[in-house]
Amino acid sequence: MAEVMERLHQPAVVGEIIAGILLGPSLLHQVQVTEFTKGLAEIGAIFLLFTVGLEAEPRDLLEVGWVAGLVGTLGVIVPFVLGFGYIMVQSHHNSIEAIFVGAAMVATSVGITARVLADLGVLSTRAARVILAAAVLDDILGMIILAVVSSLSTASGINYVQLVVVTVEAVAFTAIVVAFGSRVVRRLERFVGALRTRNAAFVLSVIICLGFSLASVYIGMAAIIGAFLAGLAFASYSRTWALDAHAGPVSEFLTPFFFVLLGVMVDVTTLARRETLVMVAVVTVLAIAGKIIGCGLGSISLGTKDALRIGMGMVPRGEVGLIIASVGLTLHTISDTVYTVVLFMSLLTTLFAPPFLRIMLRPEPDLPAPPGGGAAASLR
Amino acid sequence: MAEVMERLHQPAVVGEIIAGILLGPSLLHQVQVTEFTKGLAEIGAIFLLFTVGLEAEPRDLLEVGWVAGLVGTLGVIVPFVLGFGYIMVQSHHNSIEAIFVGAAMVATSVGITARVLADLGVLSTRAARVILAAAVLDDILGMIILAVVSSLSTASGINYVQLVVVTVEAVAFTAIVVAFGSRVVRRLERFVGALRTRNAAFVLSVIICLGFSLASVYIGMAAIIGAFLAGLAFASYSRTWALDAHAGPVSEFLTPFFFVLLGVMVDVTTLARRETLVMVAVVTVLAIAGKIIGCGLGSISLGTKDALRIGMGMVPRGEVGLIIASVGLTLHTISDTVYTVVLFMSLLTTLFAPPFLRIMLRPEPDLPAPPGGGAAASLR
Numbered sequence: 001m002a003e004v005m006e007r008l009h010q011p012a013v014v015g016e017i018i019a020g021i022l023l024g025p026s027l028l029h030q031v032q033v034t035e036f037t038k039g040l041a042e043i044g045a046i047f048l049l050f051t052v053g054l055e056a057e058p059r060d061l062l063e064v065g066w067v068a069g070l071v072g073t074l075g076v077i078v079p080f081v082l083g084f085g086y087i088m089v090q091s092h093h094n095s096i097e098a099i100f101v102g103a104a105m106v107a108t109s110v111g112i113t114a115r116v117l118a119d120l121g122v123l124s125t126r127a128a129r130v131i132l133a134a135a136v137l138d139d140i141l142g143m144i145i146l147a148v149v150s151s152l153s154t155a156s157g158i159n160y161v162q163l164v165v166v167t168v169e170a171v172a173f174t175a176i177v178v179a180f181g182s183r184v185v186r187r188l189e190r191f192v193g194a195l196r197t198r199n200a201a202f203v204l205s206v207i208i209c210l211g212f213s214l215a216s217v218y219i220g221m222a223a224i225i226g227a228f229l230a231g232l233a234f235a236s237y238s239r240t241w242a243l244d245a246h247a248g249p250v251s252e253f254l255t256p257f258f259f260v261l262l263g264v265m266v267d268v269t270t271l272a273r274r275e276t277l278v279m280v281a282v283v284t285v286l287a288i289a290g291k292i293i294g295c296g297l298g299s300i301s302l303g304t305k306d307a308l309r310i311g312m313g314m315v316p317r318g319e320v321g322l323i324i325a326s327v328g329l330t331l332h333t334i335s336d337t338v339y340t341v342v343l344f345m346s347l348l349t350t351l352f353a354p355p356f357l358r359i360m361l362r363p364e365p366d367l368p369a370p371p372g373g374g375a376a377a378s379l380r
Numbered sequence: 381m382a383e384v385m386e387r388l389h390q391p392a393v394v395g396e397i398i399a400g401i402l403l404g405p406s407l408l409h410q411v412q413v414t415e416f417t418k419g420l421a422e423i424g425a426i427f428l429l430f431t432v433g434l435e436a437e438p439r440d441l442l443e444v445g446w447v448a449g450l451v452g453t454l455g456v457i458v459p460f461v462l463g464f465g466y467i468m469v470q471s472h473h474n475s476i477e478a479i480f481v482g483a484a485m486v487a488t489s490v491g492i493t494a495r496v497l498a499d500l501g502v503l504s505t506r507a508a509r510v511i512l513a514a515a516v517l518d519d520i521l522g523m524i525i526l527a528v529v530s531s532l533s534t535a536s537g538i539n540y541v542q543l544v545v546v547t548v549e550a551v552a553f554t555a556i557v558v559a560f561g562s563r564v565v566r567r568l569e570r571f572v573g574a575l576r577t578r579n580a581a582f583v584l585s586v587i588i589c590l591g592f593s594l595a596s597v598y599i600g601m602a603a604i605i606g607a608f609l610a611g612l613a614f615a616s617y618s619r620t621w622a623l624d625a626h627a628g629p630v631s632e633f634l635t636p637f638f639f640v641l642l643g644v645m646v647d648v649t650t651l652a653r654r655e656t657l658v659m660v661a662v663v664t665v666l667a668i669a670g671k672i673i674g675c676g677l678g679s680i681s682l683g684t685k686d687a688l689r690i691g692m693g694m695v696p697r698g699e700v701g702l703i704i705a706s707v708g709l710t711l712h713t714i715s716d717t718v719y720t721v722v723l724f725m726s727l728l729t730t731l732f733a734p735p736f737l738r739i740m741l742r743p744e745p746d747l748p749a750p751p752g753g754g755a756a757a758s759l760r
Contacts, residue, residue: 003575003580006576007576012578035415039420040419040423197392202629203632245629247629249579249625249627252578252579252582252583
């Protein structure tokens with residue numbers, strides 16, 4: 001299915017999710033959600049977020065400056081408010097479900113966007129650099145929101161004290177790792193050199209990844225947040241220690257289990273209800289509009305054309321939104337219907353953006369885009 | 381623990397198994413045998429055997445000739461007869477347990493032996509080449525024996541018809557893959573080139589590895605046999621398609637789960653019985669003597685010195701013996717005591733051989749060993 005999607009110029013993850021929907025209990029009955037498949041999928045998600053973290057150097061974020069920061073922040077606030085507001089005006093959904101939907105609409109998929117930009121060969125353009133930096137920021141904000149929402153529970157309603165505690169914990173954990181992670185890892189260099197285990201650096205990074213995941217669970221957040229932060233901490237050494245070359249194949253083997261299980265968890269029968277279809281359509285439109293408006297406003301100083309490109313580049317949701325939804329479903333905080341809506345929103349935004357991006361970002365054949373040397377100053 | 385073992389010049393797997401024994405239910409109670417840990421361990425074993433298969437090119441086997449064939453065959457027959465005979469003379473063990481113990485004493489660990497030879501820098505010597513080729517043959521014979529024993533069940537006693545059917549199936553599956561596997565994979569070259577999925581060759585090899593594993597289970601054999609055969613089929617293309625570079629990290633991450641669980645499954649209380657300790661000692665001595673006698677006799681034509689080196693080089697058991705034991709325990713075909721005996725036999729033979737090999741194979745400092753050019757002819 002991944003190969004089929006690649007040939008249709010669509011992201012491979014879409015194929016994997018569709019394979020899961022087909023194999024799942026509501027259609028072919030071949031794969032069930034068991035302790036084993038759930039565990040395998042979770043390890044897949046942990047490795048996925050670890051490799052996403054490895055790709056996202058904190059230093060790049062700090063370099064690209066305020067425009068990306070504004071794009072990322074508005075690109076989080078506008079979709080969240082739209083999603084939260086829409087679910088709140090529905091009579092039969094509670095505020096926790098509304099927070100989950102809003103949260104799932106927040107995070108841009110760095111992986112998918114980076115892939116499309118790389119395929120077009122425009123990674124060095126101004127718009128592309130802003131998109132990537134803002135998407136990384138989005139992921140971090142998305143992780144913080146996930147940390148907060150994963151501590152919510154319908155049973156007791158919203159516990160505001162706990163909400164504040166978890167928010168502080170999540171922000172503190174992230175801030176400490178972003179500020180000191182790289183430095184601590186640099187100190188480990190001599191220690192790693194002294195180890196006799198084969199690929200000691202990779203083994204150590206995996207141990208820290210799993211340790212941080214465990215630590216996240218202990219302080220009440222999702223395991224993948226720790227994995228993402230561990231990736232961030234090792235990002236500067238990803239090339240030097242060949243961590244990407246080692247973590248890549250592991251992620252390539254394990255991640256499909258996660259995406260297939262996301263599909264398996266879809267209850268197709270909920271899609272048959274007209275009400276669900278309307279919700280899918282509205283949430284998807286709000287998700288697209290939220291990013292184009294929020295991110296476009298954030299980058300309007302670069303001109304309308306680049307603002308539109310940046311807005312469209314931030315539309316694909318992918319992994320993080322799906323992870324937030326699966327956390328909600330696993331905790332029984334959101335209904336099957338809301339899970340299905342979020343999943344299809346992620347799929348549809350991911351399918352929607354790439355063709356438009358191709359048209360909007362393709363360099364004009366006669367007028368090659370400038371390398372953006374003069375414009376780079378405005379990014380600071 | 382793996383790092384500790386490396387520093388003591390012992391194989392890392394020993395450290396992983398000890399970690400499992402410590403964490404297991406009989407000591408620290410931290411890890412249990414659950415559906416999830418069992419599944420993860422099985423995927424680890426599948427990837428381990430896949431990478432072992434990838435390293436073992438069938439062509440090398442055919443090239444190295446009759447000496448290695450004789451060493452491998454006698455090195456299988458003598459330990460099997462010794463192990464089977466010893467258990468049979470015990471009053472309270474049945475013939476199926478005897479077959480399991482014999483089978484677990486058969487297979488030499490290619491990984492550990494190759495590692496020691498590589499560390500000493502003697503991989504190109506005559507003795508080393510015979511050891512490696514014979515060890516690969518051992519693994520294949522061990523796999524066939526495992527295919528046979530995994531179809532046995534204490535409940536019904538030995539079903540001789542089924543025994544013959546499984547033996548024929550296992551031999552046929554192995555023969556077909558060894559004879560045609562490489563050719564079929566070569567035909568896939570153009571197909572792989574046309575795929576758009578990232579690392580298409582690796583993904584395809586993993587699909588075939590898992591498919592063969594499933595096929596093995598369907599015809600009544602252990603899953604790892606299919607994984608090993610899939611590895612064999614892709615062995616000639618392992619370098620060209622960077623399969624080793626991709627499968628290596630996956631195996632490095634997943635395999636420790638297998639070895640740790642092997643330790644977790646040890647019931648330490650059985651070791652407290654004098655009877656078990658005697659069995660461990662006798663079986664270990666028989667396992668060492670069986671290989672030195674069998675493999676020494678097989679290579680006596682190369683002179684006593686090389687015959688002894690080859691015999692000692694074949695002593696470490698490692699993975700395959702442990703896998704056979706774990707299959708027996710999972711199928712409830714062998715008792716906890718017999719499992720513990722086989723596990724400690726594997727551990728002790730693995731610990732025993734490397735120091736002696738170092739002394740016996742180290743090239744004399746003043747008289748550098750000849751590259752073995754003249755002797756190579758006798759290998760054909």
